[in-house]
Amino acid sequence: MKIATTLFLKIAVVLMAIPVLALCIFLVPELGKVAVELVPSYPSLKYIVSIIFYASSIPFYFALYQAFQLLRYIDRNKAFSELSVKSLKKIKYCAIIISILHVLALPLFYLFAEMDDAPGVIFVGMLVPFASMVIAVFAAVLQRLLQEAVEIKSENDLVV
Structure with a gap:
């Protein structure tokens, strides 16, 4: 069951890469x-x-x-390890960087909204920075919880 679940998530991670690649090829120019x-x-x-x-x-x-690596750690029964904590930390930093870069692009959305007289465009421009900050906060919470679990696991390993 666990391998099937992580396989599904690995496929989902790979499929998430395709639309962004298409956006980079077709929409950014x-x-x-x-x-x-x-x-x-x-x-x-x-x-x-x-x-x-x-x-x-x-x-x-x-x-x-990093998400793919995290799923590999889960497959190898290393979910509660420092490697997983480091992967979550890197995901958090990536989400913060994405948010900052897209906030830099918000003036472009403002200009487009002024030209087209469509104020909803600004909200569309704020979607990516908001979503990536939510992911950053979620990764930070998971990182902290996983770090505490790793510490508890290492204390229990020392006791036994």
Whole structure:
């Protein structure tokens, strides 16, 4: 049962990578073009937008790799180990980095909302930073709980 569950989660982690790759290939260049159309006096804005979004994909994929590693630790009965705590810590930092990078892109969403007279676009722009901060907080809580479990396990191992 456990292997089937972790296999399902591993497949889900791999499938999470596909839409982000598609967004990086198809949507980011279009966002750069839209940014130049919004602010034609700054043609380098296209590159800034691309850098922000491509740079945020790096910690995303690293966090997915760490989640995959965490599932491998569970398969190997090393769920309550320092390795798992380190993986959660890295996932937390990746989520924080993604949130910061997407907050840097919020002025672009504001300009687009002003141009299109659609204030809901700003909320769409705030979705990724908010979601990644929720993931960061969740990873921090899990990290702390897992660290306490590892300490209790090591104390019990010393007693026996």
